[in-house]
Amino acid sequence: MSLTASLDESSVAATPGEETALPLQVLNSGRTVEEYRFEVVGACAAWSAVEPAVLSLYPGDSGTVSLMLRPPRDSTVPAGETPFGIRVVPTSEESATVVPEGRVTVLPFTETTAELVPRSSHGSWSGQHRLAVDNRGNTPVTVRLGAQPGTELARVVFAVPELRIEPGRAEFGKLRVRPAKRMWRGTPVTHPFQVFATPRVAEDQEPLEPVLLDGSYQQEPILPRWLPRALVVAAVVLIALIGLWYALLRPAVKSAAREAVTPDAVRSAVEADKSASPDGENPDGGGPSGADSAGGDSAGSGDGTPGSSESPSPGPSADAAATAPTSAQVRVSDSVGGGANTGTALRVPAGQTFELTDIVVQNPQGDAGTVVVSAGPDRRVLSLGLENFRDSDYHFVTPILVPAGGTVTMTIDCRRVGRPVGAPAPARCTESLFLGGNMRPE
Structure with missing residues (x-):
């Protein structure tokens, strides 16, 4: 060599x-x-x-x-x-x-930044904030959270005392500002406070400076300022309505009741009471009222013409009764650079025809690539780019017919795996297909 x-x-x-x-x-x-x-x-x-x-x-x-x-x-x-x-x-x-x-x-290095969201809050009982901490270093870091109230009239409480953050990631710490005393009425009071995020280091390393952020919480009264005036106005209106009732409406109702009770009205009521019998008999001792007419309706006319009868309402047709609503779904995963991957959602049985009317495609991870929905080997129904949607639904007025033995499939070709917010990064693209329609005999 x-x-x-x-x-x-x-x-x-x-x-x-x-x-x-x-x-x-x-x-x-x-x-x-x-x-x-x-x-x-x-x-x-x-x-x-x-x-x-x-x-x-x-x-x-x-x-x-x-x-x-x-x-x-x-x-x-x-x-x-x-x-x-x-x-x-x-x-x-x-x-x-x-x-x-x-x-x-x-070599490792630590660099953290923080942001208080929102900077100012308001409310009668408490104020809610989130402390966003970013790890811009190249090694995992544990950050201790704390607060320093500006006065003794408010207290800051964190949901968790520490956050562990991976490199290049951000974590959120929830905090609540609670006033020491309740305020039922009066002018809103502002309580300033300061929060900090301190990275933890090894004992042999120099301590890092904490990240300090200022915030404020405006305590509002529990009872709104307009409530006393509203109660006074409501009481005045109620008293006015009661006075109007006693002054005008009540005498008019009594007068109308007296005028309605006349001798003619009493006589008509008595005659109506006498004409009524326990078993529906007439006052002249005859048979039950309407018996002859009922008999005539049953026997029909004397010339042998049958009496009228109510025809039954038409029932559902045989085709409508044989049609069955059908739904199916499939979930398909694919790796980057591994070629397309296909999954079958529905296969039409022999002697049946499927009427495809509804399609819902879901891309929950935010993947990038292509998705193709087919109703048969050479019949594309949809061809979509995954980066253009998260959830997409389609409804067809004229159904897409899939014959017996046909299949409805979804094909995924993954170019880039998405990254959901606040969740571990997945290894493969994953999409879902839901379809609906009617299955009817041929």
Whole structure:
């Protein structure tokens, strides 16, 4: 082999936001002048480079290049040890490539920011806020939450005393401001307070400065200012209505009742009472009232014409009775770069036809890609982009007919997996299909 390459050190520590150089010795042990190219291999390749990128050596000569490590000071590069390699490629004989290997340790750093949402609150009983804490460092951090009331008239209480935050993530701590005394009436009072978020560090490290935020809570009276006036107005209106009743409406009702009780009215009531019998008999001692007419209706007319009868109402048709409402659903998952994945929601039985009228497609994770709903092997019903919706429903006035043996399927082609808010990142795209319609015989 006409090439020898070695690192001065097999491991190195790199500080985020700073530049670290690691020398690489190259020896040309061949008989011709050679030019060498360098390529960084590994997770650190995105923030590393070899300077100079090309080196020419005479036979028997050696040279030095430097691996420049520049890890960014953000959460994209986690703290810890990462292996790497430097591919040294001779231009004239690429098969003689050598790859010296090493390890770089990215040092941890802690950086947190916070925001109080909302800054000001108001209410009669308490005020509610949320303290949003962002971890902009490259290592998990535990943050202690606390508060300092501006006065003794209010107390700040956190739902949890600490938050553990992963790199590049944010967590919310709920807090409530409660006044020391209730205020039934009067002018609203403002209570200032201050909250802080302090990152916890190891005992051998220097403590970090807490993030301080100012807020306020306006305590409002329990009874609104307009309530006494409203009660007075309601009492005045009630008294006026009672006076109006006794002054005008009550005498008029009594007068109308007296005028209604006349001799003619009494006589008519007595005659109506006498004409009524216990079993519906007439006063002249005859049979039950309406007996002859009832008999005539039953026997019909004397010329043999049958009496009229009520025809039955038409019942539901046989086709309507045989039609059955049908629904189905399917859930399909797909990986990025793995090709499309298909799931069957419904297969039409033999001798039946399915009338597809409703479709609901759900994308709860916010994935990106394509979804195709088909009613048969060559019949696309819908073709949608996942990034354009979360929930989408379609209703057809004219049903889509799926014959016996046909299937309704959903095909997913995942390009990017979504990331739900406040939940672990999923590994695959996952979508759901719900359909509805009627199953009828052919």
